[in-house]
Amino acid sequence: MPVDNSIKKLLIVDDSKVSRMLIRTHILAQRPEWIISEAVCGEEAIALVDNDLPDYCTMDINMPGIQGTDAAEQILSKHPSIKTVIFSANIQETHQTRARSLGTILVAKPVTEKSIALTLDFFATSQ
Amino acid sequence: MNNLSDLHIDALAxxxxxxxxxxxxxxxxxxxxEVRISVPSIQVINSKDINSATLLLNDGRFGAVSQYFSGPFNAEAVLLFAEDQALKIVGDMMGSQMSIEELAEFEHEAMCELGNIILNACLSAMADIFEFTLESSLPDYTVASADEILHRLKTNSNQPYVMVLHIDLTIEKRHTAGNLVFLLSSSSLDSLISHVDQFLGKIS
Incomplete structure (x- = not known):
């Protein structure tokens, strides 16, 4: 598959600094030209995307404040162009179904090269 | 006990x-x-400083599932639930409308299985992420008072540190709070911190 080398903007939403560091490190290893921003909760993410629209978003589910899936739903209702991947350790069917209903995919934590490859593949193929 | 930074705690969380x-x-x-389990807080303290408030223990009796883990570090892990809550969890796991007396017959086996699932899931996540191997013993289940549990935790001179995780478990809309306690020797805690440092070194 041809790799799109254009500069893209990715928003990482996760309350864990370590998790954000992991996603950032793995993504930049594959796409060093990408511009990455971070939010520590759903509410911050909703505010951020209105000011600086990203191309892509990774969203944790269990965070203080609103759940990541609810934040993703709000964001996507206003900005359906943002390709979003839900990252969660909770991969029960209810969450998978919810993720699919939002037009996103659920990728199981921990964040690894494999889960980042799934993420980048989704971003590239869901144009 | 100042060796753990916020980033260490974040990584463990x-x-x-x-x-x-x-x-x-x-x-x-x-x-x-649907089952929800979250770990809202983690703290590492000296076992002599542990008290009923640390573990949110009241005057009742508690079900404790214990399991030993060995590998790059050794730990005894203890999963604690109030016994009346433990029996409700057993009821959910058995999936029928049994009386409390009937449930008590299955309490030992079901709580060992619950402990086995939660403890091994946590330890396997740790092993996968920090890239080491941990072996575990068979789980054991005992019922004890808060005083008996605290006495046992505080007087274990070989393992002077405890890592306490508060656990929120929700099964079929029923909320239960418990604790997962790891008893660690000084060298085991150092080894754990060293592995967290190695992991953080790769991503920072």
Whole structure:
């Protein structure tokens, strides 16, 4: 598959600094030209995307404040162009179904090269 | 006990969050409904400083599932639930309308299985992320008072540190709070911190 080398903007939403560091490190290893921003909760993410629209978003589910899936739903209702991947350790069917209903995919934590490859593949193929 | 930074705690919280997610998936397959497990807080303290407030223990009796883990570090892990809550969890796991007396017959076996699922999910997440191998013993289940549990934790001179995780478990809309306690020797705590440092070194 041809790799799109254009500069893209990715928003990482996760309350864990370590998790954000992991996603950032793995993504930049594959796409060093990408511009990455971070939010520590759903509410911050909703505010951020209105000011600086990203191309892509990774969203944790269990965070203080609103759940990541609810934040993703709000964001996507206003900005359906943002390709979003839900990252969660909770991969029960209810969450998978919810993720699919939002037009996103659920990728199981921990964040690894494999889960980042799934993420980048989704971003590239869901144009 | 100042060797753990906020970033260490964040890394451990993320590991246990992943472990809790794995355990919730396994338990949901047993109870046939959504299960939520979260780990809202982690603290590492000297075992002599542990008290009933640390573990949110009241005057009742508690079910404790114990399991020993060995590998790059050794730990005794103890999963604690108030016994009346433990019996409700057993009821959810058995999936029928049994009386408390009938449930008590299955309490030992079901709580060992619950402990086995949660403890191994957490430890396997830790092993996968920090890239080491941990072996575990068979789980054991005892029922004890808060005083008996605290006495046992505080007088274990070989393992002077305890890592305490508060656990919120929700099965079929029923909320239960418990604790997961790891008893660690000084060298085991150092080894654990060293592995967290190695992991953080790769991503910072």
């Amino acid at each position: 993320e590991v246990f969050s992943i472990g809790a997610g794995r355990a919730a998936l396994s338990l949901s397959e047993i109870v046939g409904d």
